[in-house]
Structure formats: structure tokens, C-alpha cells
Amino acid sequence: MPVFTRQQTIDAPIEKVFATVSNLETFEEWNPTIRTARRLDEGEIGEGSQFEFQIRGVGRTVQRLEEFEKNQQVRLVPQNGPVAGGHRFVMTSEGGGTRIDHELEMRPNGFFKLFSPVMSKMGEKNLRDTADALQEYLET
Numbered sequence: 001m002p003v004f005t006r007q008q009t010i011d012a013p014i015e016k017v018f019a020t021v022s023n024l025e026t027f028e029e030w031n032p033t034i035r036t037a038r039r040l041d042e043g044e045i046g047e048g049s050q051f052e053f054q055i056r057g058v059g060r061t062v063q064r065l066e067e068f069e070k071n072q073q074v075r076l077v078p079q080n081g082p083v084a085g086g087h088r089f090v091m092t093s094e095g096g097g098t099r100i101d102h103e104l105e106m107r108p109n110g111f112f113k114l115f116s117p118v119m120s121k122m123g124e125k126n127l128r129d130t131a132d133a134l135q136e137y138l139e140t
Contacts, residue, residue: 005102013093018091031133035056064077066086087103
């Protein structure tokens with residue numbers, strides 16, 4: 001499967017942007033593909049923290065935070081479900097704003113491999129919609 005990339009600049013400080021994308025419990029507030037989100041563990045959010053999403057059209061998946069570098073980058077990695085891969089957010093301060101370099105990798109598992117061509121279109125749309133929703137949420 002291809003890797004989808006997107007770059008955007010959000011008019012919000014890097015600390016606020018990073019806090020939003022690393023606390024997956026808030027995704028249901030702004031991300032149009034997430035119906036529900038809940039934390040599965042306790043303690044400070046960081047490397048290895050796990051969350052459960054109910055994703056539209058996919059169902060329940062457990063997501064783990066990897067490549068966690070505070071105010072720099074984080075990667076959301078699905079631990080189960082029909083799709084493997086992950087969504088990497090790399091952040092750079094730009095004045096009072098934040099540039100985000102997104103990288104979304106979607107690799108279908110099992111039966112879902114049959115839907116690879118459709119999933120490719122879904123991945124591109126999902127990344128665009130997620131980036132747009134994140135920007136709107138943080139700038140309003």
C-alpha cells in the first residue's frame with residue numbers, strides 16, 4: 001500500500017498541537033472518522049500509551065503511541081483490526097504556528113486485502129479530512 005503524505009501549517013503553538021494529537025481521547029471531538037475514543041491505560045501519556053477507537057467503516061481498533069518525542073513527533077499505530085500501518089505527525093515550530101508533516105500508511109490485513117484499491121482512495125480522503133478537521137479545531 002502507498003504511504004500518503006500531507007503538510008500543513010496550523011496557527012497554534014506546537015505545545016497545543018502536540019497535546020491534541022497525542023491525547024487520542026480528544027479525537028472524537030474533532031476527527032470526523034472517530035466515533036468514540038477512550039484511554040486503555042493510566043499515567044502520563046507517552047511512548048506505549050494505548051487507546052481504543054471506534055472508527056467509522058472500520059470498527060474498534062486499539063491504537064498505541066510510538067515514536068513519542070514531546071512537541072516533535074508521535075505515531076499512532078493500530079494494534080488490531082483490518083488495517084496495519086500508522087499515522088505519523090512530525091511537528092516543527094514556525095513563528096507562533098506549527099508545521100505538521102503527516103504520513104499515513106494503510107496496509108490491509110486478511111480479507112481486507114481484496115479492498116486495497118478502495119482503501120487507497122479512503123486513505124487519501126481520510127488524511128485530507130483529518131488534517132482539515134485538526135486545523136479547524138485548533139484555530140477556532
